[in-house]
Amino acid sequence: MKLREKVARSAEIPTASMADIAFLLLIFFMVTTVFANEIGLQIVLPEKGQQVKVKGENIQRVYVEEMGGLRLNGEAVDQNAFVDEVKAILAANKDAIFSIKTHPRAKYQYMINALDNLRLANAERYSLAPSTEE
Amino acid sequence: MADIAFLLLIFFMVTTVFRAETGLKVIIPQAEAARKIPTKNLTNVWIAVNGIVSIDDALISKGKISAIMARKRMINPDIIVSVRCDKATDYKLVEDVFNQFVDASVLKISLATTKKRG
Numbered sequence: 001m002k003l004r005e006k007v008a009r010s011a012e013i014p015t016a017s018m019a020d021i022a023f024l025l026l027i028f029f030m031v032t033t034v035f036a037n038e039i040g041l042q043i044v045l046p047e048k049g050q051q052v053k054v055k056g057e058n059i060q061r062v063y064v065e066e067m068g069g070l071r072l073n074g075e076a077v078d079q080n081a082f083v084d085e086v087k088a089i090l091a092a093n094k095d096a097i098f099s100i101k102t103h104p105r106a107k108y109q110y111m112i113n114a115l116d117n118l119r120l121a122n123a124e125r126y127s128l129a130p131s132t133e134e
Numbered sequence: 135m136a137d138i139a140f141l142l143l144i145f146f147m148v149t150t151v152f153r154a155e156t157g158l159k160v161i162i163p164q165a166e167a168a169r170k171i172p173t174k175n176l177t178n179v180w181i182a183v184n185g186i187v188s189i190d191d192a193l194i195s196k197g198k199i200s201a202i203m204a205r206k207r208m209i210n211p212d213i214i215v216s217v218r219c220d221k222a223t224d225y226k227l228v229e230d231v232f233n234q235f236v237d238a239s240v241l242k243i244s245l246a247t248t249k250k251r252g
Contacts (some may be wrong), residue, residue, distance in 0.1 A: 019136035022143050029146030039168040040216060040246040048236050064225075104226035108219050109163040111228070112247060119167030131229050 017042060041115055046127065058095045060086075062118070062126075064102040068110040070117070079113070086121035098126040149193075158182045163221035165247040175212045179234045181219040185227035199231060201237035230242045 010023050032134055035118055046052070062069040070077050102111045111128075120125050149171075158180040179199075180188040187194045189202055207213050215235060220229055235243065 010213065019139060022136060022139040026139050026143040026146065029150055032152070033146055033150045035149070036172050037245060038173070038216065038251060039173045040244040041165055042171065042242070042244045045232060045236050045241045045243055048239065053149060102225040102229075104224065104229075106225045107221060108223040108225055108228050109221035111220070111225050112163040112165055112245065116165040116167050116247075119165075128229075128232070129175070129249055131225055 001112060012075075041112070041119060043115070045129070047104040054097055058093065058097050060089055060096050060098045062098050062100045062114055063108050064100065064114050065108050066103040066106050068113065069108065070114055082114075082117045083121045086123055090121065090123060092131075096123070096125070098123055099129045102131045104131045106131075119133060140200045157191065158188045158216065159226045160218055160220040161222070162218055162246050162248055164250040165245075168247045169251065170248065171216060171244045171246075172214070175210055175214050176216050177213055178205055178216050178218055179231070181217065181228060181231060183220045183221055183222050184225065185230075187231060196230065196234075200234040200237040203235055203240045207238060207240050212242075214238055214244055215240055216244045216246050 060075050061071075063074075065071065070082050071081060072082065072085055072089075082095050086098070100111065100118075102114075115126070155178060157178060160180055160182055177189070182188075185196075187196070187199060189199070194202060203215070204212075217228075217231070232243070235241070
């Protein structure tokens with residue numbers, strides 16, 4: 001009986017398709033990647049029951065009307081002039097605190113506008129007051 | 135070539151964050167002074183035009199928000215809430231949600247906005 005001669009087989013993984021696989025995965029991840037670029041306005045809400053005494057003269061009342069108009073200490077102010085008005089107040093009194101009061105039926109965008117304008121004027125101290133009709 | 139492909143592959147694998155939530159369909163407001171918000175410790179809260187609130191892809195009834203937020207704060211005290219609210223929502227509805235955050239002592243809030251285009 002003649003035994004078959006043993007043939008030494010090479011045990012290698014073919015690497016030719018490696019690049020193909022890499023590209024396939026690459027395209028998959030490129031397509032599914034969503035880069036987190038969320039932007040927003042950060043606020044800190046007051047703690048419950050916490051009352052901070054502020055001097056009355058430092059409080060500046062910002063009122064957001066139902067249709068989006070802005071009032072500063074009771075006077076209607078044009079959207080474009082608002083930032084300058086706030087800057088002027090801050091220049092005169094750097095301890096000014098802006099209290100944003102919004103009409104209950106005013107759109108959220110209008111409140112954001114007011115907040116945005118305060119940010120643009122570099123006002124750092126502001127708070128959201130409970131909404132009321134005025 | 136294959137090396138470059140692998141390099142890019144590893145880059146995308148590392149940076150990919152799969153969206154865990156779908157949330158509600160909202161058009162978020164625009165703001166000029168908006169800054170980048172950190173994605174760490176962030177919880178998304180969606181508020182739709184009609185006041186429907188969604189947290190973790192579940193519709194939450196109004197009264198239960200503070201309980202859920204209080205639990206979240208217990209798990210992670212550094213929690214930041216990203217409020218993704220539709221721009222046409224009545225402010226009263228948004229305020230109600232804010233008040234519940236205060237009840238739960240979740241105070242760091244980020245109001246999600248989009249960049250205003252000139």
